[in-house]
Amino acid sequence: MLDDTDRRILRQLQADPTLSRPDLAERAGLNAATCWRRLERLRERGVLRGSRAVIDWSALGYTVEVSLRITLDKTAPRAFEEFAGAARQIPEVLEIQTFLGQVDVRLGLIARDLAHYQTLYRERILTLPHIADLEALMHVARIKTDETVPL
Amino acid sequence: MSDRIVLDDTDRAILRLLMEDADLSASALGKKVGLSQPAAWRRAQRLQEQGVLTGRRLDLDLAKLGFGVTVFLGVKLGTKGRVSLADFERAVSAIPEVQTVEHVLGLYDYRLRVAARDIADFERVLRRRIMTLPGVGNVDANVLLSEERLAGPI
Numbered sequence: 001m002l003d004d005t006d007r008r009i010l011r012q013l014q015a016d017p018t019l020s021r022p023d024l025a026e027r028a029g030l031n032a033a034t035c036w037r038r039l040e041r042l043r044e045r046g047v048l049r050g051s052r053a054v055i056d057w058s059a060l061g062y063t064v065e066v067s068l069r070i071t072l073d074k075t076a077p078r079a080f081e082e083f084a085g086a087a088r089q090i091p092e093v094l095e096i097q098t099f100l101g102q103v104d105v106r107l108g109l110i111a112r113d114l115a116h117y118q119t120l121y122r123e124r125i126l127t128l129p130h131i132a133d134l135e136a137l138m139h140v141a142r143i144k145t146d147e148t149v150p151l
Numbered sequence: 152m153s154d155r156i157v158l159d160d161t162d163r164a165i166l167r168l169l170m171e172d173a174d175l176s177a178s179a180l181g182k183k184v185g186l187s188q189p190a191a192w193r194r195a196q197r198l199q200e201q202g203v204l205t206g207r208r209l210d211l212d213l214a215k216l217g218f219g220v221t222v223f224l225g226v227k228l229g230t231k232g233r234v235s236l237a238d239f240e241r242a243v244s245a246i247p248e249v250q251t252v253e254h255v256l257g258l259y260d261y262r263l264r265v266a267a268r269d270i271a272d273f274e275r276v277l278r279r280r281i282m283t284l285p286g287v288g289n290v291d292a293n294v295l296l297s298e299e300r301l302a303g304p305i
Contacts, residue, residue: 010216046212049210049211050172050210052207052208052210053204053206053207054208055166055303055305060156060203061155067255067257084299088301091304095301097298098295099223101292101294102291137255138257140254141253141254143240143252144243144249144251145251149211149213
C-alpha cells in the first residue's frame, strides 16, 4: 500500500507534472535519492504509468469538439467489438469509452469546423455498425481539465 | 494566431511520441525521429510556443490508488437565467473528486468526470457535494467500464 510519503510525491507531481526531479524532491520534503527510489517503486508497481503530453487541438485548427453518446443494438453478438473496431479507424476520434448506464459508448470526436463535423457525422459516424441510438453534445468550454484525484 | 500551424512528418512523430511518454529526453526523442538532440529540443520547444503542446497529464493507475469507480455525470441546471454559471462552475471545480468539468450544449449543460473509491463513496459525493450545488437540476450518471485514448489526426 501507499504510505504518506508516496502520497506526498504523487500529490506534488499531480499538481505539476512538469516538475524537475530536484524540485519534486524539495516540494515533497525529501532528499533526491529517496525521492528517486520512491518514484521508481511507484513505477514498478504500476501506480505511476508515466506522463503524457497534452495537445491543444484547437491550435492545430480543430475548433469543434463533440461527445457522441451511443446506444448499441445488443441483439448483435459482437456489437461492441465491431463498433469499436470501426470507430478506431476514424482519425478524428480521440476517445472511446464504454459505460454501465443509459449510454453504452461515448466517442470523443474533433473536427475542423461545423462543415467538417457534418461530413464526418454523415460519412463516418452514421455508417458505424450496430448503432441503435445516438445523441450529440457539443463542447462549449473546458472549465476544469487537470484530471487529478484527492490523494 | 490566424496562421494555421503546419506540421511536417517529424513534428507529427514527435507529438505522437510525447503523447505516449512526455518524460522522453531530447536525446531519446532525437534518436527516435532521426534528429540531433538540439534539433529535437528546438522542435519540441517550437510546438510548445505555438500552443500545440500545452502541458502534461500524469497517468496514474487509479484503481491501484484506491479509486475503483469513475462516473460521468450529465448535469442540467434548473431555472435558467436565475443561476449564475460562474457560481456553479466555481463550486463544482472546487470538489476534489471532480476531475474534469466541461460546458456542453445538448441534453445537458455540464459534463463532469468524477473519481470515487467505490459506489458508496460515489453516492456520498453525489448527494453531499453535487446535488447541493447552486442551480443543479437533473443529473444523469454513467459508470465508466473501459476507456481508450487514441492518438488523433496527426
